[in-house]
Amino acid sequence: MGKLDTYKLYDRVVEVGRVVFIAFGPDRGKVAVIVDIIDQNRALIDGPATGVTRKEIGFKAIHLTKFKVNIQKNIGTPALKKLWVREKMDEKWSETAWAKKLLSRQRREKMTDFDRFKVLKAKQARTRLINEEYSKLKSAAASSKSKKTKKSTKAKK
Structure with a gap:
């Protein structure tokens, strides 16, 4: 022990x-x-x-x-x-x-009711920015992935 x-x-x-x-x-x-x-x-x-x-x-x-x-x-x-x-x-x-x-x-x-409202709007704006940036990164990743698959299919021929 x-x-x-x-x-x-x-x-x-x-x-x-x-x-x-x-x-x-x-x-x-x-x-x-x-x-x-x-x-x-x-x-x-x-x-x-x-x-x-x-x-x-x-x-x-x-x-x-x-x-x-x-x-x-x-x-x-x-x-x-x-x-x-x-x-x-x-x-x-x-x-x-x-x-x-x-x-x-x-x-x-x-916090007052108006303060809570301002916090809500700030959170919504922050989430919107994050989602926009995420969708840009996601589409960039998808386009680069499709380019890689096209190159690999050409190399096989």
Whole structure:
């Protein structure tokens, strides 16, 4: 069982320093750090750079991210903020596909009816251009193929 012993089943575990995304509650959509684990259902989180005050939160209300900040248990808010800025966690988070998807979802929710109409027309124009170019390439390929077959039939005679 050599390979099974070294196989890592989970890479996102609940631990001090784990960066979490808050999915429910008043701070929904914000990112924070686990500062302490209270029990099997709750943790103490803090997000001084993201506007999340230090508070306890249930594990069902958060999602674990792939990021981890190396901190000590019960680190103070000012020290955590310095580490957050030094490790550029805001930039790392905003570069993830997860954050980009959330941002696009927020933009879509804020769109008016006219904005949705403009997006529809832009998509139609884009599709039209793609289809025109595709048909040109397809016809060029078909004509070059027919020329090749004519040459090969002449060579056989």
